[in-house]
Amino acid sequence: MEHIVIIGNGIAGVTAARHIRKKSNKKITIISGESKYFFSRTALMYVYMGHLKFEHTQPYENWFWKKNNIELKEGFVTNVNTDKNQLIFSDNSTLFYDKLIIATGSKPNKFGWKGQDLKGVMGLYHKQDLENLEKYAPNKEVCKRAVIVGGGLIGIELAEMLRSRKIPVTFLVRETSFWNSVLPTQESEMINKHILEHHIDLRLNTNLKEIISDENGQVKSVIIEGTNEEIPCNVVGLTAGVSPNIDFLKNTNITCNKGVLVNRFLETNIPTIYAIGDCAEQQHPIGNRRPIEAVWYTGRMMGETVAQTICGKKTEYKPGHWFNSAKFLDIEYQTYGWVFSEKTKSENEDHFQWQHASQNKCITISFDKNTHEFLGINTFGIRMRHEIFDQWLSEKKSVEHVLEYLADANFDPEFYKSHETEIVAKFNQEMCTNIQVKKKSWKRIFSKA
Amino acid sequence: MKAIKYSGLGIFLVGFSIFTMAIFSGYFNFTEQELESYISEKGYKSEHLKEELLKSIVTDEKLSIFEFSSKVRAAFETSNKYHETQISKYNAEKNWAKKGEEFQYKISGKPHSLSYDLAKKAGKGFFKDEPMLAWWLTFGLGIFGALLFILPNVILLGKPGIKNNGIYHESATNRGFIAWLVLMYLVGFYLVLYFMPDYVVNWTFIFDPISNALNGGNASQWFVYGFLYCTIMLVMGARMYIKYRHNKYQIIRTTSVLFFQIVFAFLIPEIMTSLNMPGYDFKSAFPLDYDFFFEWNLKSLQNSGAIGIFILVWGIILTIVIVPVMVYFFGKRWYCSWVCGCGGLAETLGDPYRQHSDKSLNAWKLERWLIHSVLIFSLVMTVVTLYCYFSGTSSFLGIKSQWIKDTYSFLIGAWFAGVIGTGFYPIFGNRVWCRFGCPLAAYLGFVQRFKSRFRITTNGGQCISCGNCSTYCEQGIDVRAYAQKGENIVRSSCVGCGICSAVCPRGVLKLENGPEKGRINPTEILLGNDVDLMQLLNQK
Numbered sequence: 001m002e003h004i005v006i007i008g009n010g011i012a013g014v015t016a017a018r019h020i021r022k023k024s025n026k027k028i029t030i031i032s033g034e035s036k037y038f039f040s041r042t043a044l045m046y047v048y049m050g051h052l053k054f055e056h057t058q059p060y061e062n063w064f065w066k067k068n069n070i071e072l073k074e075g076f077v078t079n080v081n082t083d084k085n086q087l088i089f090s091d092n093s094t095l096f097y098d099k100l101i102i103a104t105g106s107k108p109n110k111f112g113w114k115g116q117d118l119k120g121v122m123g124l125y126h127k128q129d130l131e132n133l134e135k136y137a138p139n140k141e142v143c144k145r146a147v148i149v150g151g152g153l154i155g156i157e158l159a160e161m162l163r164s165r166k167i168p169v170t171f172l173v174r175e176t177s178f179w180n181s182v183l184p185t186q187e188s189e190m191i192n193k194h195i196l197e198h199h200i201d202l203r204l205n206t207n208l209k210e211i212i213s214d215e216n217g218q219v220k221s222v223i224i225e226g227t228n229e230e231i232p233c234n235v236v237g238l239t240a241g242v243s244p245n246i247d248f249l250k251n252t253n254i255t256c257n258k259g260v261l262v263n264r265f266l267e268t269n270i271p272t273i274y275a276i277g278d279c280a281e282q283q284h285p286i287g288n289r290r291p292i293e294a295v296w297y298t299g300r301m302m303g304e305t306v307a308q309t310i311c312g313k314k315t316e317y318k319p320g321h322w323f324n325s326a327k328f329l330d331i332e333y334q335t336y337g338w339v340f341s342e343k344t345k346s347e348n349e350d351h352f353q354w355q356h357a358s359q360n361k362c363i364t365i366s367f368d369k370n371t372h373e374f375l376g377i378n379t380f381g382i383r384m385r386h387e388i389f390d391q392w393l394s395e396k397k398s399v400e401h402v403l404e405y406l407a408d409a410n411f412d413p414e415f416y417k418s419h420e421t422e423i424v425a426k427f428n429q430e431m432c433t434n435i436q437v438k439k440k441s442w443k444r445i446f447s448k449a
Numbered sequence: 450m451k452a453i454k455y456s457g458l459g460i461f462l463v464g465f466s467i468f469t470m471a472i473f474s475g476y477f478n479f480t481e482q483e484l485e486s487y488i489s490e491k492g493y494k495s496e497h498l499k500e501e502l503l504k505s506i507v508t509d510e511k512l513s514i515f516e517f518s519s520k521v522r523a524a525f526e527t528s529n530k531y532h533e534t535q536i537s538k539y540n541a542e543k544n545w546a547k548k549g550e551e552f553q554y555k556i557s558g559k560p561h562s563l564s565y566d567l568a569k570k571a572g573k574g575f576f577k578d579e580p581m582l583a584w585w586l587t588f589g590l591g592i593f594g595a596l597l598f599i600l601p602n603v604i605l606l607g608k609p610g611i612k613n614n615g616i617y618h619e620s621a622t623n624r625g626f627i628a629w630l631v632l633m634y635l636v637g638f639y640l641v642l643y644f645m646p647d648y649v650v651n652w653t654f655i656f657d658p659i660s661n662a663l664n665g666g667n668a669s670q671w672f673v674y675g676f677l678y679c680t681i682m683l684v685m686g687a688r689m690y691i692k693y694r695h696n697k698y699q700i701i702r703t704t705s706v707l708f709f710q711i712v713f714a715f716l717i718p719e720i721m722t723s724l725n726m727p728g729y730d731f732k733s734a735f736p737l738d739y740d741f742f743f744e745w746n747l748k749s750l751q752n753s754g755a756i757g758i759f760i761l762v763w764g765i766i767l768t769i770v771i772v773p774v775m776v777y778f779f780g781k782r783w784y785c786s787w788v789c790g791c792g793g794l795a796e797t798l799g800d801p802y803r804q805h806s807d808k809s810l811n812a813w814k815l816e817r818w819l820i821h822s823v824l825i826f827s828l829v830m831t832v833v834t835l836y837c838y839f840s841g842t843s844s845f846l847g848i849k850s851q852w853i854k855d856t857y858s859f860l861i862g863a864w865f866a867g868v869i870g871t872g873f874y875p876i877f878g879n880r881v882w883c884r885f886g887c888p889l890a891a892y893l894g895f896v897q898r899f900k901s902r903f904r905i906t907t908n909g910g911q912c913i914s915c916g917n918c919s920t921y922c923e924q925g926i927d928v929r930a931y932a933q934k935g936e937n938i939v940r941s942s943c944v945g946c947g948i949c950s951a952v953c954p955r956g957v958l959k960l961e962n963g964p965e966k967g968r969i970n971p972t973e974i975l976l977g978n979d980v981d982l983m984q985l986l987n988q989k
Binding site: 011019022040042043046047049050051052053056057058059061164197198296297300301304305308315316317318319320321323325326327329330332334383384385386387390394411412413414415416417442443445446 | 607608609610611613614615616617618619695696697698701809810906908909910911913914915916917919920929930933947950951952954955956959960961963964966967973974975976977978979980981982
C-alpha cells in the first residue's frame with residue numbers, strides 16, 4: 001500500500017489528507033512538531049483573548065483521525081533523503097514514504113534587528129508563540145507595554161489581543177498609513193482612526209532600529225530608527241510578514257527559492273514530492289497572484305488539488321477568483337476580485353468609493369477605466385455574498401451591473417440597514433449615470449444553487 | 450465606571466441576600482378561632498385532623514416555617530393514617546356504611562402544598578406586614594444593583610462589536626467556583642419552588658399587593674416565579690441590548706422575547722384570571738404546554754363559556770397549523786428564540802453560559818435519543834389521557850392515566866424543564882432543556898429539517914475554521930463542521946438565535962429564509978477553487 005507522508009498538519013496538509021482518504025485507502029501519515037492535532041491557526045488570538053479555549057480551535061474531535069485511518073506522528077523533520085525516500089527526524093529516527101507532501105507553512109520574518117532573539121520577542125504564528133505570549137504578557141502588571149513591529153494583518157491582531165488584557169501597545173508601522181500597500185487610502189485611513197479609537201499608540205512611518213536587553217537577556221526597550229527614541233517595553237511582537245518555513249530542506253535536492261518551487265501541479269523537481277500551502281512557491285505567478293500566498297484559503301485549495309493528483313487524477317492548481325477576509329479590531333473586511341491600492345494599481349484600474357458618514361463602513365469597487373468591467377470590491381463593515389461576486393467576476397459583468405444588483409450581494413444579518421441606495425446615488429452623481437437599485441431577488445440569488 | 454459597576458454588584462447581592470434570607474424570617478401560628486375558620490373554609494370534616502392541628506400549630510410559640518411545615522405535615526399524616534386504620538377496621542367488620550363514611554375524612558394533596566395553604570394564612574412578621582417595603586429591599590435593590598452592574602458596560606465594553614473578551618478567564622463563565630455556586634442556588638431554588646412551596650411562603654407575601662392589583666387575589670408561589678422570571682429577563686435583556694448593540698437582529702429578537710414573556714405569559718393570564726376566565730398563555734403550544742389536554746384543563750375550558758372554547762380551538766390550531774406553517778416560512782426560530790418563554794430566559798439569563806453546550810458527536814447522539822423519547826412520552830401520555838377522558842375509564846392499554854400524567858409532570862415538567870433545564874445553565878449551557886428535552890422543539894425540528902425555507906447560509910469559501918460559531922452555539926451544533934465545508938447549516942435543533950453569525954469574524958454565516966431548492970448543498974470542493982474541479986466533484 002502506498003504510503004503518503006505529509007509534513008505539517010495545518011489547513012493545507014490536513015485538507016490534502018482528508019481528500020486523499022476520501023478517494024483512496026492509501027496509508028497516510030501527518031507529521032507535526034507543533035501539536036498532535038490539527039487546530040485553526042487563525043483562532044489562536046481568540047484563545048489569548050478568552051473567547052475560546054485551545055480545544056475549540058480544533059475542528060475535528062480527537063477520534064476523527066483514528067476513525068479515518070490517518071496516522072498522526074509528532075516530531076521534527078530535519079532532513080529529507082530524496083534518493084531513499086526517507087525522512088530523518090531530530091531524534092535520528094527515519095520514516096519511509098512513497099509520496100511526500102511538504103506543507104510546513106510559514107515562520108515570522110526577522111530582518112536581522114539587533115536583539116531580535118531576546119526573551120520576550122516573539123511572532124504570532126505558532127502555538128508556541130501563544131504560550132510565549134501567555135508567559136511574557138499574562139497581564140498589564142507583568143507586561144507594562146508591548147511594542148508591535150509591522151503593520152499587517154497579524155500585527156493588528158496581536159494589538160487587539162494585548163488590548164483585550166488592557167496592556168498598553170505601541171504599534172510601529174513602516175508605511176505612511178496602515179497596510180496601504182494593499183488597501184486604498186480611504187480604507188487605510190479609516191483603520192488608522194479605528195486603531196487610535198482602541199487606544200493603541202499607532203506610530204506610522206516608523207521603523208525599529210534595535211531591541212535593548214536587560215541584565216537577564218529579556219526585552220527592556222526598543223529604539224526607533226531616526227529619532228532614536230527609546231520606548232520601554234516588556235514584549236516585542238515581530239509581525240513584519242511571514243516567509244516559508246523550509247530551513248530543513250537546505251541540504252536536500254529539492255529546489256527552493258524563497259519557498260519550495262512547484263509547477264502548476266504542485267510538483268517539486270523530485271517526482272515523488274509535492275509542496276502546498278504557505279511554503280510552496282509557484283514557478284510562475286498565476287494571474288495577479290503572488291508566487292507565494294500565505295493565506296488560509298489557498299492552503300486549503302492546494303490541499304484539495306494535490307489530493308486529486310496523488311489519487312491518480314492529475315489536476316492543475318487553478319485557483320478561482322481571488323477573495324480574502326480579515327477583521328480589524330471591530331471592523332470586518334472582505335474582498336472579492338482585485339482591488340489594488342493607489343500605490344500598486346495599474347493604469348487602467350479605476351475606483352469607485354463610498355464611505356458611511358458616521359459608522360465604520362466603506363466600500364471600494366475597482367473597474368476597468370475603459371471597458372467598465374468590474375474587477376473587484378473591498379467592503380468594510382458590510383458583508384457580501386461570495387457566490388454572487390464570484391459569478392459576476394466570471395461573467396465579467398460591468399461595474400454598472402454590479403451596482404444595479406448590489407442588494408443581491410448583501411450578506412449582512414437580517415434587519416441590518418442596507419446602504420445600496422446611498423451607494424448607487426453617489427455612483428450616479430460621480431459617473432453621470434442613472435442606475436436604479438434593483439430590489440433583492442431570491443430568485444437571482446439562488447439561481448446558481 | 451468600574452466603581453459604579455462593583456457597587457452595583459454589592460447592592461444586588463444585598464437585595465439578593467435579603468430575598469434568600471426571607472425564607473427564614475417571620476413566624477407562623479394560629480389562634481383557635483383562625484384555625485376553625487380555616488377548617489370550615491376548606492370543608493375539612495375530620496375531627497381528628499382538627500385535634501392534631503390544634504395540638505401542634507395553635508400556640509403562642511413563634512414557629513419558623515420549617516417547624517410549622519413539619520408539624521402541619523405530621524398532623525395531616527397522623528389524621529390520614531387514623532382514618533385509614535378506621536377504614537380497614539370497618540372493612541374487616543364488613544360495616545360498609547361506616548367504611549363509606551370514613552372516606553370523606555381523608556385529605557388528599559401533596560403534604561407541602563397542604564402546608565403551604567395553611568402557612569399562607571398563618572404567616573406573620575416583616576414580610577407579611579410590610580410587603581411593599583420588602584419588595585423594595587429585595588426586588589428593588591436587586592434590580593437597581595443589577596442595572597448598576599450592567600449599564601456601565603455601554604462605556605466599559607468599548608466600541609460596539611463582539612465583546613467576548615475574558616469569557617474563558619472568568620470563574621463565573623468558565624465553569625469555575627462561581628458557576629458551581631450559581632448552579633447549586635438555581636437547583637435549590639427549583640427544588641423548593643416545585644416540591645416545597647411552603648418554605649418560600651414569605652416570598653409570596655411580598656407580592657400580595659401586586660397580585661391583588663393584577664388579578665384580585667393573593668400571590669401564589671407561581672405568581673412570584675412569574676414576576677421573578679419577567680424581572681430577570683428584563684434586566685438580563687438590558688445586558689443583551691448592550692452587548693449586542695451593533696446587531697439589529699439581536700436587538701429585535703430580544704425585544705420580541707421580552708414582549709411575549711411579559712405580555713403573553715404574565716400579564717394576559719393574570720388579567721384573564723381577574724376577569725374570572727381561565728388564565729391562559731396564548732403562545733404556549735402543546736406539547737410544551739403538556740397539560741393542555743389534561744382532564745382538569747379540558748373541563749375548566751368547557752366550563753368557561755365562549756372564551757374557554759376559543760382557547761381550546763386556538764390551542765389545537767396553534768399546534769397543528771400555526772406552528773408548523775410558521776416553521777416552514779421562518780424556521781423554528783420564530784418560536785424558540787423569538788416567542789418562547791423558556792427560550793426567552795435562555796437568551797437573556799442564559800446568554801453568559803451559551804458556550805458550555807457540548808459539541809461532541811456523542812452529545813448529538815444523546816440529544817436525538819432523549820428529545821425524541823420525550824416527544825413520544827408526551828404523545829403517549831396525551832393519547833391515554835384523551836382516551837380516558839372520552840371513554841370515562843381510568844386506563845388505556847394498561848397505562849393508568851393518572852400515573853402517566855403524574856410521572857410526566859414530575860420527571861419532565863419539574864425535573865427536566867426546571868431543575869435541570871435552568872439549574873444547569875452555568876455548567877451545561879443555557880439550552881439543556883430546549884436541546885435535550887423539549888417535545889415541542891422536537892416537533893418543530895422535524896418540520897425545520899424536512900420542510901422549511903430556513904437555513905444558515907455559508908458564505909462560499911470564506912470560513913477559516915476558527916471555531917467561534919461552534920463554541921457560541923447554545924444548541925451544541927458544530928456549526929464550523931458545515932461552514933468549513935462550504936455547506937449550509939440545516940439542522941433540526943437550530944433555534945436561530947443568530948449568535949453564530951454575530952461572532953463570525955469573517956462574515957461567513959447568515960440566517961435566512963429562501964427557496965427550498967438548494968437549501969441543503971453538500972460540497973466537496975469549496976468555492977474559490979478551480980471551477981471545473983468544483984463542478985466535477987460537487988455534482989455527483
